[in-house]
Amino acid sequence: MTNSTITKKHSNERTFQIINKTIITIVLTIVAMAVLYPLIYLVSAAFAPGNSISSLNIIPFKDGVTLEHYRFLFNNTNYMLWFKNTFLIALGTSVTTVLTCAIAAYVFSRFRFPFKKSMMLSLLILQIFPSFVGMVAIYVILLRIGGLDTLWGMVLIYLAGNIPYNTWLVKSYIDSIPRSLDEAARIDGASNARTFFQIVLPLAKPIIIFLAITSFTGPWMEFVFSKMILRSNAKQTLALGLFSFVTDKKNEFTTFCAGALIIAIPFVIFFVLTQRILVTSLSSGALKE
Amino acid sequence: MIATASAAEIPSRTKVLVTSLLFMGLAHLLYLKQYIKGIFFASIEVLFFIFLPRIWEKIVGMITLGDPQPNLPIRERDHSMFMLIDGIMILAVILIFVMLYYLSVKSALSGWQEIQINGKFPDKGSFFSEIGDKAFPVAGLMPAILLVLFFVIVPLVFSACVAFTNYSAPKNIPPNNTVDWVGLDNFRALFGGDAIWTGAMGRVAAWTLIWATLATITCYAGGIIMAVVLQESRIRLKTVFRSIFILPYAVPTVVSMLIWQNLLNGSFGTVNRTLIALGLITKDTVIPWLSDPKMARFMCIAINLWAGFPYFMLLTMGTMTSINKDQYEAADIDGASPIQRFRFITLPQVLYQTMPLIIMSFTFNINNFGAIFFLTGGNPIVADSTITSARGTDIMVTWIYKLTITLLKYNYASVLAVCIFVILAPFAIYNFRRTKSFKEGEL
Structure with missing residues (x-):
């Protein structure tokens, strides 16, 4: 091989690489545009004048920017109340889910007791069924215990629905914490409760944080149960309130977008910031069960 | 003492x-x-x-x-x-x-x-x-x-x-009237006894399975392709693109689906109006994105791809980073092309690691209420919709919702729930056999 053919081969490879990169960049750009398409309209509609989708200019931000929808949301609707209700439900669900699942997972991981196998098996099978298959029954049960149209009723439903999957998730994690650590604590005379709260819980922090966040974000946009359980105006949530803007009867698309944007932004910031952690927790949580 | x-x-x-x-x-x-x-x-x-x-x-x-x-x-x-x-x-x-x-x-x-x-x-x-x-x-x-x-x-x-009672409107709604056990009557009506209901049942069940299969495959394939392109391309803007691509995963389904529903609206939606402005279609030939049954079904899967590929992309990227770098170096020394490296090293390992998630994703899509309900609401109306409330793109879970909320046919809704149970039971067993506890003999 002469020198010139080597350089030729090199330059060939380089042009090939450049073409390759250009094609890939173009493809990625097209996909990115498709991904961003509805989101750009979400942002532009939130600040666009007019009410319905038909009055929305097809070129985003062409008709100027206005804050009238936000003024409308905060002055003329119960947006703050919906926000407060949703926040309380989400917080309640998150705290109770973490407590219930973490303790149950610890007990499943570290203790031997009768019916343990059948209980774990039932949890595993139950996690596959969506809880609203039994929604009529849940309605009647809440009616029986006075939980209809209350926020704690919603927390109970979400909490119960969270238990089967998340108990398994946390249990798998606690299984991977060496038993010698809590056995050492037991030998030093710590009670079960103390061992759990002071040794195991701090070590399980990553999965606890993951659980706290996922169970906090879950209720924000849940629709089916809120619609069925929360009837009075004082108990509406964000999903219900926002959905009411785009029903068949009225189309206030721009107001819907304005309200939805406030929710979407923290979600997006959170996901973009934590994408690295998300990648690892998704793959380790789901794959190596 | x-x-x-x-x-x-x-x-x-x-x-x-x-x-x-x-x-x-x-x-x-x-x-x-x-x-x-x-x-x-x-x-x-x-x-x-x-x-x-x-x-x-x-x-x-x-x-x-x-x-x-x-x-x-x-x-x-x-x-x-x-x-x-x-x-x-x-x-x-x-x-x-x-x-x-x-x-x-x-x-x-x-x-x-x-x-x-x-x-x-x-x-x-x-x-x-x-x-x-x-x-x-x-x-x-x-x-x-x-x-x-x-x-x-x-x-x-x-x-x-x-599912074994006659709890349904108009005759058997407590407290005005009582409900009775009726044995297998509801199952008979939905599986051959009543022509209209049987037809609707068959249509919805078939579409549910097609939907779940295609929705899973498209999202999975799309996610893997995007992950590989991003990971292998070595372009400088990789992080920017990745951050853009995870946006659909970050935006709540209700929000993104309702936006798509409006953008795809036949006469007012921005998609058709943009196409008219570009001169590709005229006002009389607008594309019935969500009002033609076949087109609406196609759009359900397409929009679900939009919403669902980021999840698999993130997962695949996670598994790809865990692949041993030595294998790539060995492949480079042997003179493997990038395509060969992908075909023989990356793909098999990614497939092996993410395979269980295909199954999980399938069961998730069987129950994927939000992707259908907020995008099409089950629309468009088809021949039997007035009686059965099942519309063109309704899957079993959205039909259950309608039977319960609008028609008050709790008995038929429960039969559907039992059907979902039967469809999902094998997956529950699979789920069980896959766990570490089962493999290690703890269960």
């Missing part, structure tokens, strides 16, 4: 077994000197007997579901559904009672064994601290068990029971 038991004081095993079987806690009180445990168990059985007449009444109510009492005012009539749910809850309570009974016998026998081995009764001090410590696992599990029992299992059983 240490109570040393003489040989005469140690009861025989049969005595302990018989007395503990005879009445909960009796053996603890009579022979084992575990008074607190004994009183606890005994009081549970006493409570059970006190409430036995009511328990019996509830069970009978569950079997009869009440009698029609047209002469009474509505408030005083039998409410069949309350009777059914009370009956199921009582069954759950009986289940707990039986489990406790079993526990009490077991505890008596193990207590007897301990005395037998130690030759003495446990002294009081250790007994109390032991109770405090033993209470932790019980108290820790109790909330989870009770919640799952009453808010997950009881509703599922209720649902399954309703």
Whole structure:
């Protein structure tokens, strides 16, 4: 091989690489545009004048920017109340889910007791069924215990629905914490409760944080149960309130977008910031069960 | 004081077994000197007997579901559904009672064994601290068990029971009227008995399976392709593109689907108006994105790809980073092309690692209420929609919702729920066999 053919081969490879990169960049750009398409309209509609989708200019931000929808949301609707209700439900669900699942997972991981196998098996099978298959029954049960149209009723439903999957998730994690650590604590005379709260819980922090966040974000946009359980105006949530803007009867698309944007932004910031952690927790949580 | 038991004081095993079987806690009180445990168990059985007449009444109510009492005012009539749910809850309570009974016998026998081995009764001090410590696992599990029992299992059983009743509008809605057990009538109606309902059932079931299959495959393939392109391309803007691509995953489904619904609106939506402005279509030839049954189904899958590929992209990227770098170096030395490296190193490992998630994703899509309900609402209307409420893109879960909320045909909704149960059962078993606990023989 002469020198010139080597350089030729090199330059060939380089042009090939450049073409390759250009094609890939173009493809990625097209996909990115498709991904961003509805989101750009979400942002532009939130600040666009007019009410319905038909009055929305097809070129985003062409008709100027206005804050009238936000003024409308905060002055003329119960947006703050919906926000407060949703926040309380989400917080309640998150705290109770973490407590219930973490303790149950610890007990499943570290203790031997009768019916343990059948209980774990039932949890595993139950996690596959969506809880609203039994929604009529849940309605009647809440009616029986006075939980209809209350926020704690919603927390109970979400909490119960969270238990089967998340108990398994946390249990798998606690299984991977060496038993010698809590056995050492037991030998030093710590009670079960103390061992759990002071040794195991701090070590399980990553999965606890993951659980706290996922169970906090879950209720924000849940629709089916809120619609069925929360009837009075004082108990509406964000999903219900926002959905009411785009029903068949009225189309206030721009107001819907304005309200939805406030929710979407923290979600997006959170996901973009934590994408690295998300990648690892998704793959380790789901794959190596 | 240490109570040393003489040989005469140690009861025989049969005595302990018989007395503990005879009445909960009796053996603890009579022979084992575990008074607190004994009183606890005994009081549970006493409570059970006190409430036995009511328990019996509830069970009978569950079997009869009440009698029609047209002469009474509505408030005083039998409410069949309350009777059914009370009956199921009582069954759950009986289940707990039986489990406790079993526990009490077991505890008596193990207590007897301990005395037998130690030759003495446990002294009081250790007994109390032991109770405090033993209470932790019980108290820790109790909330989870009770919640799952009453808010997950009881509703599922209720649902399954309703499938065998005639709980439906207009004739059998409590409290005005009662509900009766009708055996397999609902199943017969939906599987061949009633032409219109059978037709709707077949259509919805077929579409549910097609939807779940295609939605899973497209998202999975799309996610892998995007992950590989991003990872292998080595372009500088990689992080920017990745951040853009995870946006659909970050935006709540309700929000993104409702936006798509509006953008794809036939006459007002921005998509069609943009195409008109570009001169690609005219006002008379607008594309019926969501109003033509076939097109609407296609759009459901396409928009779901938009919403669902980021999840698989993130997962694939996670597994790709865990692939051993040495393999790539070895491949480079052997002169493998990038395509060969992908085909023989990356793809097999990614497929192997993410395969279980395809199954999970399939079950998720069977139940994917939000992706259909907020995008199309089940629309467009087809021939039988006015009677069955099932529209062109309705899947089983959205149909269940409509049957429950608008038509009040709880019986048919429950049959659908039972069908979902049957479809998903194999996946539940798969899910179980895949777990580490099963593989290591713990379960």
